[in-house]
Amino acid sequence: MSADANPAPAQPQPTPSPAQPPAPTWEPLTPLERRILGVLVEKQKTSKSADSYPLSLNALWTGCNQKSNRDPVMDLSDDDVDQGMLPLQKRGLAARITGGRVERFRHNLYDHWTRNGAEMAVLAELLLRGPQTKGDLRVRASRMDPIDTLDALEEILRALVAKRLVIYLTEPDRRGAVVTHGFHHPDELAKLKAHFASSPASAALADIGGAAPPSRSGGSSEAVAALESKLAGAVEEIDALKARVAALEAALGEVRKPSAPPAA
Template identity: 50%
Template sequence: MSDENQASTDTNTSWPTLAIAERRVLGIMVEKAKTTPDVYPMSLNSMMTGSNQKSNRDPLLNLTEEDIENTLAALQPRGYVTRIHGGRVERWRHNLYDLWSVNKIELAIVTELLLRGPQTEGELRQRASRMEPIDDLDALRAALKPLAERKFVLFLGPEGRRGTLITHGFHAPKEVEMLKSQARVEDTLAAAPAVSSSSGQLAELESDLQEAKQEIAALRTQMQQVQETLQYTKQQLQILKDSLGG
């Protein structure tokens, strides 16, 4: 299905995990296609520049051209991207409308989450609107509903509650666990001023916060190790594939 204005009603229990560099490359390809179509399809250099820019990105990255090449080599066999032949400069385009069966607004929402990570509804509406107009929060929620049903987006707290963070559905399970823990800590900190210091609850709250912070630190270390192992494995698979003439 190639119509960008249509969305499939298919459901999926989960989506394959995307490495951080893969999220960034796919995100900037969609972003540039929508905001600066004159540079799309994209060259390796423009993808590197877009991936490493300081605005509208979280986390900040410092990918090399080789990193971009390796990422594209991992994405292409899975159908995410296509190389465009014929020009003096190698260029690439994404296949996400066909691969995911999403419409323009839905893809803009997922792209914004790929580029900047967890956000509130208000932040997401404002930021995604630079790619596709989203009139108000009701329009955003109408688009989020099918995305959540198909696991493209995840709510890190109670859905519909003011300030609840939303993220994309391409995290590793450990990463989701870390994000939910971090969201719980932020919720607790937001509620902390309402706790009476004379009630004995403050000491318990501080203990819970310390425990949560330690848990987040441990999960971040684990996620970094997972990402490094995944990247190394992909590189080794590519080397093996090249040696076999594939």
């Protein structure tokens, strides 16, 4: 019998691993849209009462123009903020709540970006301040969601980078590595990458306004930040009280309406 009559048994072929779906590409956000979404997430995470969030237009406007925890500082009108909400509503990223005495606004980002609270805090901080070193980002985002160590932040960043929600502007392992959010326009992102490639991270951040120079009056700046935070909270509480008073006045008006005379 020839050798061809007894062919060797076929070797089992390895099962190909399922192809990983490509990471999504996110539609860019304008600076105003980034600020609005960052404020909505920040206030949702830091508000101390149900009356403070969702935000009234006045509270959202105050948060957008806040001088602490913002870069750049903006000088927006309430109409700017109101108009800036419209494209976010169309894309489902934020919602306008009507039906009460005061319109209110909230974000829908847990349905679109991530359901992880710490990941959302990191994204909000990047939307509010732009590019940051990992060390600064951990400290700043921790005011919204605890991130105890740089290792914990690294784990969060790995998940966000995999979804292209966060982008490294420098080599990830470089000392003082800088990250940003994934919602820049391509031209803007290319300029940022070129800028950080040609300058040390600290100098590059200072050039784009991402880091303030050291100040001897640190206590004063902290006091100003604390006062601004209290002011924003007071505005939210005042809006909530106004809504309650309006509801009580409406209810009282119904009670005071004269009853119909009895039928003869």
